Amino acid sequence: MTPDAILEVRELSKRFGGVHALEGVECIVPEGQVFAVIGPNGAGKTTFFNCLTGVTRPTTGSIRFQNRPLAGLPSHRIAEAGIARTWQTIRLFEHMTVLENVLVGCHTRGSTGFPGAILRLPSQRREERRLREAAMNHLQRLEIAHLAHRPVSSLPFLQQRRVELARALAAEPKLLLLDEPAAGLNTRETGQLGELILSIREQGLTVLLVEHDMSLVMEISDQVLVLDHGVPIAEGPPRQIQENEKVIAIYLGSEAL
Amino acid sequence: MGLKNLTGLVLLSLAVIVLPYALPDFYFKLIQIGIYALICIGLSLLLGYAGQISLGHAAFYALGAYTSAILTVRYGWSPWLAVWVGIGLTIILALAIGIPSLRLQGHYLAMATLAFGEIAFVVATAWVALTGGPSGFGHIPKWNVFGYRLVPPRADQAIFYFVWAAVILGLLVALNLINSRVGRALRAIHDGEQAADVLGIPTATYKIKIFVLSAAYASVAGSIYAHVSGYVNPGPFSVEHSILFITMVIVGGMRTVWGGVAGACLMGLLPELLADLEHWRFAIYGLILLIIMMFIPQGILLGVRDLIAWSLEKLPFRKADSPGETE
Structure with a gap:
């Protein structure tokens, strides 16, 4: 494994019947970076996340996290290993x-x-006391500590996101x-989110980001992987990706539709 | 466990202590209801907190009852030891049913327990040498609590206290469990299994464990029943009884373990309260259940709470108060 890489994905493929959701995806995510995965709708980004968190089993390929193989492990084992996620559509209890x-x-x-x-x-x-204290600290950090005892279903969308x-x-x-x-955030809120993600990175966490907001991706990412129809077509620093002709073609193509 | 639950337990304990004196002609009807309440507490842990249905709880109830009956009558064991053997057998059987059916998502547990319930009923009826068959067997020794033999009818009060002490202990155990890391994990599984799994909760293991615990409640209730009634036969352990227990939990309110107790009391007492209506009583009983299920889906306990909250908000004296606060 490459030194300092926290996550290494090799030859990852996922097929649903005849549909190739992911095909030969490879990436090396260095520790302490913000690594973005972008691509048009249906590019396989969420399937990629699902494979990484054990929600779906990859058809072939290997996933190594901190030098341990993860592919095929149940979700709760992957969580114990140190991977957490949020969902595209909020899934709170x-x-x-x-x-x-929390x-x-x-x-x-x-x-x-x-x-x-x-x-x-x-x-x-x-x-229990220790966990409650820790949970309150996380709520404070996201400025929702005053909502701690509210039923989560009573909160507006943005605050549910924070929870x-x-x-x-x-x-x-x-x-x-x-x-x-x-998703669903205005420009100012997106800016705050970007700062938050960078502060999370400051603390030593590695962030893997699936995002459609290109300005956010280009601003905070160290590395960008582009998927199209499940196939990786480009990888590199944001500046390089912005100038990549294949990437431009995909995005212009999809917008032209 | 929170002030509300503690207050609830204290109030329930006081009510139990006072009841035989306050309603001397009535309280003994709550002995059987207390035994049902114990089963329902366990079942509400499974139904309300893990979102799984068991259609075989009457069989675990039977397992406890028959184990206690057979060991004490045939082998002269102490009832206190027999309870533990009943729990042990129940754990083994619940694991055997739970492990294969709860590793799969979906309602396989309901099907497996339904089959188990039917099999247990057939065994209790047909294995005459072991169970005494349809006529069952009697002369089961009474509990010996601190030197007191609990013999009805003179000792109804002692039996009543004994059964309801078990209910309160059962509530305490359930409340401790719910208000903990384990309880939160169970509720998370009920709300979103995949999201819970991704947060590190081994969902299948948790569901199996809560099913086993829930079955153990029924087994203990069965042992208590055997020694209280002094007689067992297959009648009270049919699959219809499993469904009755589920109905009690739903009517009482399955999102709180108190609901199991409330449901057992309401459904146990309704036929008594409606007795004067003679043959109309079954129709009225059914109608009341139907109304509760349709209009108070959260169960009577939370329904009453919501009603009180609503009336406090709407009633005029509240409005008269509010300008005073601004001064």
Whole structure:
């Protein structure tokens, strides 16, 4: 494995029946970078994320995370290894409060099982206090601490987005996958999101970003991978990608449609 | 576990202590209801917190009852030991049913438990040498609690206290579980299995464990039933009873374990309260259940809470108060 690479994907393919959602995707994500995956709709970006998080099983190919093979592992093992994600369409636990959602995000940071919970052992209570404190810190960071005890379903879309991000950060992952985090945001909000992603990177997290907002991608990414119909067509720093003729053709082509 | 639940437990305990004195002609009807409530607490953990349906809880109830009956009558064991054997057998069987059916997504558990419930009922009826067949067997020794033998009818009060102490303990265990990392994980699974899995929750393992715990509640209830009634036969353990338990949980409200207790009480008492209506009572009983299911889908417990909250908001005295606050 390349030194300093946190994630290494080789020959990754995913077929649904006759549909090739991903075909021969390769990438090396260096630790501590913002790595963007872009491409027109249907390019396989979300399928790529699903393969990385064990939501779907890749048909062929290898995924190595911190030098450990991940392909084929169930999602909860991948989460334990240190990968967290958000979803393109928000998937919060709708019958729970904001704080409870973030506490579920802390799941891998705790260890209380059935006996400890039933007997309410002192170790369990200590752990609960610790997790609550950590969860509140994540809420504060995203400026939604005042909403902690609100049912999550009562919040407007933008704040639900933040809760989902807080929940992913609460897992204290090493690699954070963001699936179109700027969807539905206005320019100012997108700017704030960009700053937030950069501050997450400052802390040493690696961010893998699927995004349609090109100005955001070009501004904050260290490296960009372009997919088209599941096939990687270009990879490089943002400036290089902006000038890549194949990429321009795809985007102009799709816009011309 | 939060002030609300603690208050609830204290109030319930006080009510249990006072009831035999306040309603001496009535309270003993709550003995069987308490046994149902214990099953329903376990079932609401499975149904309301993990979103899984068991159509075989009457069979686990039977397993506890028959294990206790057989070990105490045939082998002279202490009831206190027999309960644990019942729990042990239940855990083994629940694992055998749960592991294959809960590893798959979908309602395979409902089908597997339905089959198990039918098989258990047939075994209880047909394996005469072991279970006494359709006529069952009696002379099951009574519980011996701190030197007191709980013998009806003189000891109805002691039995009542014993059963409801078990209910309160069952509630305490369930509330502790819910208000913990484990409980949050279960609720997360109910709301979104994939999202929960991606956050590091081994969903299949959690569902299997909560199913086993839920079955253990029914088994303990069965053991208590055997020693309280002194007699077992297959009648109270049919699949219809499994469905009755589910109905109790839904009527009471499945998003809180208190709902199991409320549902068992309401559905257990309704036939009694409607007894004067003679043959009309079944129609009225059905109508009341239908109305609850249609108009209070969250169950009577949360329904009543919402009603109180609503009336506090709407009633005129509230409006008269608010200008005063601004002064």
